[in-house]
Amino acid sequence: MLRALELRKDFGGLTVLHPVSVDFRPGEVHALMGENGAGKSTLMKVLAGLYRPDGGHIEWRGVHADFASPHDALVAGIAMIHQELMPIPDLTVAENITLGSEPCSSFGRVDRAAQLARAQELLGELEADIDPARLMRTLTVAQMQVVEIAKALGRNADVILMDEPTAALSDQEVAALFRAIARLKARGVAIVYTTHKMDEVFRLADRISVLRDGSLVGTAPASEMNPAKLITMMVGRELADIFPVRQPPTDELLLEVSDLTHEPAYRDVSFQIQRGEVVALAGLMGAGRTEVVSAIYGLQPASSGRISFHSRTLSILSPQDALAAGIGMVTEDRKGLGLIPALGVGQNITLTALRDLSNGPLLNHRAEAAAVNSRMTEFAVKASSRAQPIAQLSGGNQQKALLARCLLGNPDLIILDEPTRGIDIGAKAEIYALIQKLARAGKGILLVSSELPEVLSLAHRIVVLRRGSVSATLDAASTDQETVLRHSMPL
Amino acid sequence: MLTLDRNLIHRFGLLLVILLVGMGLSLATDTFLSVANFTNVARQISINGILAVGVTFVLLTAGVDLSLGSVVALSGVACATFAHPGEHTVFVPIAIGLLTGAACGLLNGVLVTRGGVAPFIVTLGMMTIARGLALIFSGGRPVADMSNEMTALAGDIWGIPIPVLCFAGVALAAWFFLQNFRLGRHIYAVGGNENAARAAGVPVERVKLFAYGLCGLLTGLAGVVLAARITTGQPNAGQAYELDAIAAVVIGGTSLAGGVGTITGTLLGVLLIGVINNGLDLMGVSSYYQAVIKGVIIVGAVWLDRRQARS
Numbered sequence: 156m157l158r159a160l161e162l163r164k165d166f167g168g169l170t171v172l173h174p175v176s177v178d179f180r181p182g183e184v185h186a187l188m189g190e191n192g193a194g195k196s197t198l199m200k201v202l203a204g205l206y207r208p209d210g211g212h213i214e215w216r217g218v219h220a221d222f223a224s225p226h227d228a229l230v231a232g233i234a235m236i237h238q239e240l241m242p243i244p245d246l247t248v249a250e251n252i253t254l255g256s257e258p259c260s261s262f263g264r265v266d267r268a269a270q271l272a273r274a275q276e277l278l279g280e281l282e283a284d285i286d287p288a289r290l291m292r293t294l295t296v297a298q299m300q301v302v303e304i305a306k307a308l309g310r311n312a313d314v315i316l317m318d319e320p321t322a323a324l325s326d327q328e329v330a331a332l333f334r335a336i337a338r339l340k341a342r343g344v345a346i347v348y349t350t351h352k353m354d355e356v357f358r359l360a361d362r363i364s365v366l367r368d369g370s371l372v373g374t375a376p377a378s379e380m381n382p383a384k385l386i387t388m389m390v391g392r393e394l395a396d397i398f399p400v401r402q403p404p405t406d407e408l409l410l411e412v413s414d415l416t417h418e419p420a421y422r423d424v425s426f427q428i429q430r431g432e433v434v435a436l437a438g439l440m441g442a443g444r445t446e447v448v449s450a451i452y453g454l455q456p457a458s459s460g461r462i463s464f465h466s467r468t469l470s471i472l473s474p475q476d477a478l479a480a481g482i483g484m485v486t487e488d489r490k491g492l493g494l495i496p497a498l499g500v501g502q503n504i505t506l507t508a509l510r511d512l513s514n515g516p517l518l519n520h521r522a523e524a525a526a527v528n529s530r531m532t533e534f535a536v537k538a539s540s541r542a543q544p545i546a547q548l549s550g551g552n553q554q555k556a557l558l559a560r561c562l563l564g565n566p567d568l569i570i571l572d573e574p575t576r577g578i579d580i581g582a583k584a585e586i587y588a589l590i591q592k593l594a595r596a597g598k599g600i601l602l603v604s605s606e607l608p609e610v611l612s613l614a615h616r617i618v619v620l621r622r623g624s625v626s627a628t629l630d631a632a633s634t635d636q637e638t639v640l641r642h643s644m645p646l
Numbered sequence: 647m648l649t650l651d652r653n654l655i656h657r658f659g660l661l662l663v664i665l666l667v668g669m670g671l672s673l674a675t676d677t678f679l680s681v682a683n684f685t686n687v688a689r690q691i692s693i694n695g696i697l698a699v700g701v702t703f704v705l706l707t708a709g710v711d712l713s714l715g716s717v718v719a720l721s722g723v724a725c726a727t728f729a730h731p732g733e734h735t736v737f738v739p740i741a742i743g744l745l746t747g748a749a750c751g752l753l754n755g756v757l758v759t760r761g762g763v764a765p766f767i768v769t770l771g772m773m774t775i776a777r778g779l780a781l782i783f784s785g786g787r788p789v790a791d792m793s794n795e796m797t798a799l800a801g802d803i804w805g806i807p808i809p810v811l812c813f814a815g816v817a818l819a820a821w822f823f824l825q826n827f828r829l830g831r832h833i834y835a836v837g838g839n840e841n842a843a844r845a846a847g848v849p850v851e852r853v854k855l856f857a858y859g860l861c862g863l864l865t866g867l868a869g870v871v872l873a874a875r876i877t878t879g880q881p882n883a884g885q886a887y888e889l890d891a892i893a894a895v896v897i898g899g900t901s902l903a904g905g906v907g908t909i910t911g912t913l914l915g916v917l918l919i920g921v922i923n924n925g926l927d928l929m930g931v932s933s934y935y936q937a938v939i940k941g942v943i944i945v946g947a948v949w950l951d952r953r954q955a956r957s
Contacts, residue, residue, distance in 0.1 A: 478847040492845045495838035497905045506846045
């Protein structure tokens with residue numbers, strides 16, 4: 156009924172979806188599986204008209220379809236439940252559910268009674284006990300998720316795309332959703348489903364497609380699959396030689412984190428880093444990795460727990476505190492927390508270490524220029540000059556400039572949150588080499604990465620987070636992707 | 647190099663507009679092109695110029711200060727109250743005026759940084775509070791009877807009006823500061839991306855507090871200069887001064903979104919508004935029409951600039 160033909164999607168010169176062809180059939184639950192960043196959400200968003208494909212096309216009921224907007228797709232009969240919730244907090248539940256398809260009486264007035272009744276009916280379908288007259292903002296995240304699902308059901312769509320609909324739901328709510336899905340199937344609706352939960356896939360799916368690095372690995376009936384086979388398909392790529400050789404760490408303790416807690420993001424997180432050691436925090440999206448490293452850098456202090464650095468307990472309430480102690484970080488959110496877009500590359504690089512490049516309160520322009528020039532050469536930052544606004548650089552060069560900024564202050568511990576996200580393979584290899592070089596120089600590295608090969612090849616030890624708690628601490632040399640993934644998956 | 651080039655185009659573009667307006671005025675009137683008139687223009691723009699330089703700092707941090715005009719009046723009244731003949735040396739009223747302005751600016755800064763209230767609201771509140779205080783302290787009447795030393799501040803040194811010297815000194819110091827001080831760089835960083843600046847270890851709150859405080863101090867200076875010029879502390883003075891000052895800064899290429907802008911740009915913006923005011927006066931255009939023409943020119947100049955920036 157719905158068919159993706161050679162669909163391709165690029166973002167800023169980077170192909171995130173290589174030509175992918177899948178077909179979706181009425182009355183069938185089709186699970187899309189893959190690691191973070193494998194292209195599942197992107198594929199769904201192209202099908203739902205949120206993104207325009209850069210190649211290939213969509214076939215809908217046997218005809219070539221070109222959805223210019225989500226509205227076009229909705230009118231055609233394709234609805235999507237998004238991973239990120241999009242509630243309008245100050246409208247009621249009923250208003251949210253019927254948004255864009257409000258039942259009207261004469262003169263276009265909204266028929267409040269019909270609106271409430273419709274919302275009640277849809278929520279009933281999901282066996283949810285939510286008063287449709289309540290304000291959206293008074294709901295829990297799980298309840299909002301249910302409302303989002305009810306909203307999609309209300310479109311009477313022939314295809315419903317569900318992007319991790321159960322991420323926030325309790326077991327009961329999940330069971331109710333599954334019963335609703337069974338009824339939809341019986342009605343001939345096609346369901347496209349993504350999840351990180353293994354058990355769900357095998358309970359629900361009729362067919363499974365696996366994506367990896369934006370390419371389709373394969374499609375098979377669920378009856379021919381098993382969890383072990385599925386995981387191998389998801390992660391089974393070969394490790395390229397772009398990873399340099401690891402040196403063993405020293406036995407000198409650098410950082411000790413004990414019982415770090417900040418509900419509901421994470422709790423009782425403890426681990427250590429030696430000088431010369433690379434420790435990776437692994438886990439799924441939302442497992443609390445970014446939140447934990449943000450606490451160590453002072454961006455979002457933890458509510459309890461202890462951080463001890465160089466055997467001294469530190470109180471880190473701001474990045475200033477962390478930097479003063481000798482902890483540097485390159486954040487995951489390059490745009491929001493990294494770049495000063497209008498300033499030049501050079502001024503971006505020196506921002507953190509300006510004090511060392513000043514005489515009293517006055518900037519030492521000559522020292523600054525010298526520092527920038529040497530760093531831009533060392534990190535191979537390609538720019539027309541050091542005054543070129545950093546916003547004009549490619550993602551890889553921006554990232555290298557931010558690494559240079561972090562290292563200019565010569566920190567002892569370097570936190571790298573998704574340092575290779577969205578950058579090309581060449582820049583990735585340069586960053587891998589740099590990480591090993593820093594480790595050999597006796598720095599401690601705390602790495603957050605969603606790419607398992609990266610984690611396995613760069614780190615000495617892997618701390619796996621699952622829903623905010625440490626589920627395992629693994630020796631990278633004697634573990635494999637399947638083990639890490641098994642500890643990451645909520646069971 | 648790209649930004650530099652664009653800045654140059656921008657500055658020369660604005661300079662070109664000023665020259666064109668000036669040429670038109672020299673042809674339209676016989677009085678525009680004279681040393682006396684130029685001195686007059688310089689004297690007229692000095693107060694707006696001092697305010698514009700101050701508010702440039704606030705706008706660079708992506709803030710705004712709407713209280714300039716009222717604080718000018720309050721500082722003028724405070725200054726005049728201590729400027730009666732034979733009471734204090736001339737430094738006392740000057741210091742009182744400056745401190746009044748700085749206090750208002752710091753209060754704005756504290757409310758913005760610690761209170762987390764939007765700058766628009768904080769300074770809107772300060773606008774009516776300062777005006778009210780000026781009326782209370784003066785009893786609603788101009789504070790007159792100023793010492794000669796005080797009114798001499800509006801006079802000349804070596805044939806140059808002292809207000810013009812003040813403006814020139816302030817502009818030069820501000821330019822040097824933004825170019826060469828670490829804090830100057832921090833101001834651009836905070837305005838460019840506040841969260842990224844904080845993550846890079848920039849003391850964001852202190853930087854903003856400084857910007858508002860400095861803006862207040864310079865507003866106090868403008869109040870003192872104005873009081874000396876009109877020889878009274880006028881509680882109703884300075885109405886809508888903030889609008890001319892902000893307009894000059896924006897014409898000069900400073901982004902209201904923060905992080906982009908220069909003192910030289912601000913100077914040119916001040917000059918353009920000053921020349922237009924002067925020219926319309928010389929041509930005998932009624933003040934009603936002047937207001938309309940000025941508004942059109944302000945919006946037009948910024949529109950042209952943004953169109954050029956986009957292309």
